[in-house]
Amino acid sequence: MESLFSSRKRDDILQNMTKQKYDVFIIGGGITGAGTALDAASRGMKTALCEMQDFAAGTSSRSTKLVHGGLRYLKQFEVKMVAEVGKERAIVYENGPHVTTPEWMLLPMHKGGTFGKFSTSIGLRVYDFLAGVKKAERRSMLNAEETLQKEPLVKKNGLKGGGYYVEYRTDDARLTIEVMKEAVKFGAEAVNYAKVSDFIYENGKVTGVVIEDVFTKKTYRVHAKKIVNAAGPWVDRLREKDHSKEGKHLQHTKGVHLVFDQSVFPLKQAVYFDTPDGRMVFAIPRDGKAYVGTTDTVYNEDLEHPRMTTADRDYVINAINYMFPELGIKAEDVESSWAGLRPLIHEEGKDPSEISRKDEIWTSESGLITIAGGKLTGYRKMAEHIVDLVRDRLKEEGGRDFGPCRTKTMPISGGHIGGSKNLDDFIQAKAAEGIKAGLSEETAKQIAARYGSNADRLFDRVPSLKDEAAERRIPVHVLAEMDYGIEEEMAAVPADFFVRRTGALFFDINWVRTYKDSLTDYMSEKLNWDGETKARHVQALEGLLHDAVVPLESR
Structure with missing residues (x-):
């Protein structure tokens, strides 16, 4: 079966785009762009999308990898956001249970900490109510002994008890890829490593984009009735090209996560905890590792390659040793890391952690539609709001009515398994097919769990x-x-595969070191690279392996 989403077809896809006129063209292949493409294509809009790096290469592969309701936003009284985002968690889970899974979270409470027993109990109850949490997943309050049973590594000194509630853990990059693949199935055309270098205007209105293929440097002129700027950290750069960067603008903040092997940090329970400076940090077990984050610092440097600094690393290590003092974690224990940017909407005089995570849609005089801010969890609702706006504008201009959003109960690619309740049975049944093909039971189960119905x-x-x-x-x-x-x-x-299709550079870095040469050889032959191209891609992967382990010296 010929795939419409093969990297060998990139040139053909770009060439074909120049011959069409789209209802909507989306700039940005992170979760917001992918979600918008799926919503638009599933309503019948002629849809295209380009991404200047790889899909999910920006913020959407560098989050805390939680589809969470934002408990801490209750502290900022953002009740509407908690309610909307909280309800979305269950929808994201049902539509792709192979990439998102419930994760019980422990919130330890200590004397003098941010959370008291009464306020935590009330807060979690309000959270359950606002987020429409199902009965089996409602919060419970634990005493000190029960808290230590859940996670014996938690600091015992001053421990009063804990809250226990459900969040959802996800593979953010695979979630993005699966949403994108489903959009393509509905007829969207999408291509990575394709950068918008300019806009096309007619009578002062934006009517298209000039795309440059990052690899070949060829350019393509593509026309569309509506252009959506969903470029995450880069939205202001596109607004500058459109001469419309006025009023509100982005404030980038950086978040760093560290990864440890379970032999060093034997965490058995996800924990959400206070740091000495009053911020909150997650520690989450995953596939034989534990990862901890995040920092939240103002960032004004290179948007393409944010790096962990020694100050970031030390901040997270100090937070770990504050809450898990028996471990004595040191810098050399860090196995891997990642740094990502939050594209927040600037609010004068606010600390990074206080800036709202809400999203906003702005339309410029030329008609460029920009989506800014927002959270991973809310991607589907953000997409719905954008596509509703596009639908209304197209209708006002005499076009057909594309109707309401259809994605609420729509499985994403790989998620066609009959809902979360069938996941375990599905994995068992699929694993049997993998065994027939000659794989071990363990490997067959891993593949069924990662790729779902694919x-x-x-x-x-x-x-x-x-x-x-x-x-x-x-x-x-x-x-x-x-x-x-x-x-x-x-x-x-190679980095697309090792970082975003498998997550291995973060969660199994030695696996990357083992297979990088032989798999790069295979990819090189398959995609007909010359020696120079191959060397460039090898060097890029080596750079990522280095940066995951070696921090920048803080100035």
């Missing part, structure tokens, strides 16, 4: 790749994942 597409590759995998000394399922990434998830360079 697991067949990987299992189907196993027989034909067996000999080649043996020749290249790569396990056949690993080669199948890379092949699927290239052909059906538009992985165009």
